[in-house]
Amino acid sequence: MTTRTWFITGVNSGFGRHMTEQLLARGDRVAGTVRRMELMDDLKEEYGDLLWLAHLDVTDAPAVHRVVNKAFADLGRLDVVVNNAGYGLFGAAEELTDEQIRHQLDTNLLGSIQVVRAALPHLRAQGGGRIMQVSTYGGQATNPGASLYHAGKWGIEGFIEATMKDVAPFNIGVTIVEPGGARTAFRYGSARLGPRIDAYEASPARMTRRFIEEAVQLSIGDPAKMARIMIDSADQHPAPLRLVLGSDSYNAIHKALSERLAALEAQRELAFSTDFPPVE
Incomplete structure (x- = not known):
């Protein structure tokens, strides 16, 4: 087993916490960013110098680069950079405030982009490394009442996939992680809702709001198992572009891709009809 040094955003909860616990237990070093340092006191006391911590709000681009x-x-080096920090914003597009929209995209999209941009010069200089972007099945499939959350995740997946092609010559591998629902605080802890508009009681968007407000349904995914697969993927060469975790994730992505492919194939003749005739 190779010992590595990891940089992980948002290590105080969710996948970031599970990854950090497992990595430290096996002897890896973790550089973790948090919003509340005291939440890591137990791990710092147990593992000492194996755990490097810094306060970071990923919406602060200059701070991202400094950290x-x-x-x-x-x-000295970082072998794997994990973009994990993020949260869910839910409600119909019309229900969300301008401030909520900006903060969601600043966190889930622009914050992740800045972490990658800050890390790339170092990864190139050291001769390679791995970037791991925590996304969701919602980076390829959609649910009602989650338009801005999907906007951030579809955006970051496009950015990461294109960046993978840019950095391949530098021995930098890139992986997008697409978990389904997991038993973390994401759904019933950090998720935020837009102000209610009564007209949307008749919309499918209300299903998502009720799902979060009632907070009664357990997710199917085991976050510890998912974290283990994320960690193990660092040993795969070449790096897997995507890791789909959870049966709900697999089913949602499979359905979305199948429907999109069928719709594309139905338009083949139309698409080709817009080309100039071939030159003879």
Whole structure:
């Protein structure tokens, strides 16, 4: 088993916490970012210098670059950079405030982009590494009442997939993780809702709001198992572009891709009809 140094955003809860616990237990080093340092006191006390911590709000782009630079400087190298920090914003597009929309995209999309941009010069200089982007099945499939959440996840998946092609010559592998529902605080802890508009009682968007407000349904996914697969993927060469985790994720993505492919194939003749005739 190879010992590595990891940089993970949002290590105080969810997948970030599960990954950090498992990595430290096996002897890897973790550079973790948090919003509340005291939530990591137990792991810091147990593992000491194996756990490097910094306060970070990923919506602060200059701070992202300062923290990433300091982590590389203090630890010498980072083998895997994990974009994990993020949260869900739910409600019909019309129900969300401008402030909520900006913060959602600043966190889930632009924050992740800035972490990658800050890390790439260091990864190139050290001769390679791995970038891991935590997304969701919602990066390829959609649900009502989640338009802005999907906007961020579809956006970051496009950015990451294109970046994978840019950095392949530098021995930098890239993986997008697409988990389904997992028993973390994401759904019933950090998720946020837009102000209610009564007209949407008749819309499918209300299903998502009720799902979160009632907070009674357990997710099917085991976050510890998912974290283990994410960690193990660092040993795969070449890096898998996508990791689909959870039967709900597989089913949702399979349905979405099948429907999109069928719709595309139905338009083949129309698409080709818009080309100039071939030159003879």
